[in-house]
């Protein structure tokens with residue numbers, strides 16, 4: 503540890519639509535849902551992360567919950583800034599006489615516009631960052647998975663998050679081709695909400711839809727190890743009275759089919775646009791899945807059936823991008839692809 507290292511703190515942030523993860527000294531120090539709760543009358547922040555998530559969908563007039571990111575990018579600048587600031591506080595950097603200068607690496611979707619990129623930097627600066635570098639999410643995911651991204655070998659990464667699915671072919675420390683679509687875990691939840699309304703005549707909230715996805719979500723209508731049916735509670739649309747119905751994984755697989763097909767189409771499109779030498783590599787190395795969406799039952803099998811390629815799900819896929827961002831932070835000089 504350098505003499506003045508207490509004057510700078512280096513942190514890596516995966517600022518995701520669904521979850522924000524902060525890494526400091528190689529450790530995950532924050533892993534919270536990307537959400538804040540505010541008092542409407544004063545605009546004062548009352549909770550962030552898990553605490554705010556508990557209030558989501560259950561607020562009264564004077565409290566509102568905001569998810570500052572939509573589709574992988576900042577949708578509410580002020581809320582994003584609050585959220586980053588509060589989450590940095592959670593790391594527990596002591597309020598010493600000289601607050602440390604913060605050096606950050608933050609990952610961003612590869613399909614992001616310059617204006618959206620600026621918004622990420624501005625929020626981080628407002629939240630106290632002195633030096634900021636950005637890294638594209640699929641690159642961070644690849645590093646986090648343990649792929650040697652500097653090698654002259656092609657690897658395909660599919661990162662399915664809450665707001666975006668990113669498909670990228672990486673070789674020689676660069677993204678050779680990339681496809682980013684704004685269809686991911688959040689859309690699966692919307693599909694489920696809509697299905698419950700249309701098919702079972704009950705209205706459910708976003709959190710219940712998320713629960714259903716995790717308990718009985720599936721990408722295939724037939725699974726080798728099917729989960730048990732899941733009791734869902736919502737409001738009957740006809741009587742207005744709370745009601746319970748049981749859902750099974752096959753019906754959820756059918757209702758998610760359209761969105762999953764769009765992700766599949768994007769994967770096929772990315773494969774089509776891959777230069778032949780790299781295609782040959784991918785035939786061998788296969789496709790790596792990361793992001794929370796890759797935990798959907800049967801998704802790996804479905805992509806394998808569609809592409810006939812080996813499909814690997816990253817270890818701890820929810821944290822692969824954050825891990826990679828942390829490694830990039832440690833190797834500032836080696837990874838010249840970090841964006842200033």
Ligand SMILES: Nc1ncnc2c1ncn2[C@@H]1O[C@H](COP(=O)(O)OP(=O)(O)OP(=O)(O)O)[C@@H](O)[C@H]1O
Nearest residue numbers: 518519520521574663664665666687793794795797
């Ligand atoms: N077991 C599971 N099955 C299906 N989906 C899951 C599971 N666990 C988490 N998810 C979904 O994964 C998504 C969150 O993944 P992740 O944290 O990688 O996204 P993010 O990085 O916040 O979003 P983005 O990268 O799009 O900005 C959510 O939509 C969540 O519902």
Ligand SMILES: [Mg+2]
Nearest residue numbers: 518663793823
């Ligand atoms: Mg992500």
